[in-house]
Amino acid sequence: MWKAIKNLLKKANQQSENKSEENHIDLFHPNYTESNASMDEIFATNFNAGGGHFLFCDNNDEAFQNLKEIVKYENVTELICLDKQLQQILTTIDVPFVEKLNDSRYTLSFLNCEFLIAFDGSIMLSAHQTCGRNIDDFPTNFIIYARPSQLVENVGAALQKLRTLKKDNLPSKITSIRGKNMHKFPNVQNAKNIYLLLVEE
Numbered sequence: 001m002w003k004a005i006k007n008l009l010k011k012a013n014q015q016s017e018n019k020s021e022e023n024h025i026d027l028f029h030p031n032y033t034e035s036n037a038s039m040d041e042i043f044a045t046n047f048n049a050g051g052g053h054f055l056f057c058d059n060n061d062e063a064f065q066n067l068k069e070i071v072k073y074e075n076v077t078e079l080i081c082l083d084k085q086l087q088q089i090l091t092t093i094d095v096p097f098v099e100k101l102n103d104s105r106y107t108l109s110f111l112n113c114e115f116l117i118a119f120d121g122s123i124m125l126s127a128h129q130t131c132g133r134n135i136d137d138f139p140t141n142f143i144i145y146a147r148p149s150q151l152v153e154n155v156g157a158a159l160q161k162l163r164t165l166k167k168d169n170l171p172s173k174i175t176s177i178r179g180k181n182m183h184k185f186p187n188v189q190n191a192k193n194i195y196l197l198l199v200e201e
Contacts, residue, residue: 039118047119051181053195063199080109082131102138108141116151122178126171131197141193
């Protein structure tokens with residue numbers, strides 16, 4: 001299924017920015033049916049049309065290689081990373097990290113996420129990923145590490161799953177970040193430069 005999305009994204013990347021609004025697939029559009037596109041395709045199309053950088057990874061080794069390539073491309077020497085598990089990944093591939101925020105020397109953050117929202121191609125974060133800090137405390141460039149099981153239809157479905165999966169430890173400061181070219185949603189907040197590493201489970 002996700003292999004097909006690679007081809008879908010290649011086609012979407014060839015379209016100009018003035019077509020990105022047309023590429024948006026609305027999960028609640030009256031003409032939408034499940035046969036039109038899978039939820040996976042909806043998220044991939046909307047995330048890509050919003051200016052996100054979608055990188056599907058067959059395994060951890062491919063994710064680690066892509067991560068190193070992003071660091072090289074963005075010309076950074078250290079990532080902001082507050083998550084202990086993600087810090088272990090960075091240590092494994094010899095990418096230095098810091099836990100400092102609000103320091104202009106560090107421009108790229110590495111985070112997990114709660115869910116991937118198909119409806120608008122956004123990524124839901126909470127205090128569990130940001131360690132209680134506000135999203136505005138982070139620079140505008142993100143690398144997000146996620147799994148296909150985190151894909152949901154919309155924000156309502158995400159909140160429902162959150163209440164079920166984390167009922168004993170519900171997070172605070174729930175927010176969503178979106179790609180920097182969200183033409184479909186004018187005046188959108190939290191528009192960021194996002195690299196998504198979607199790693200097969």
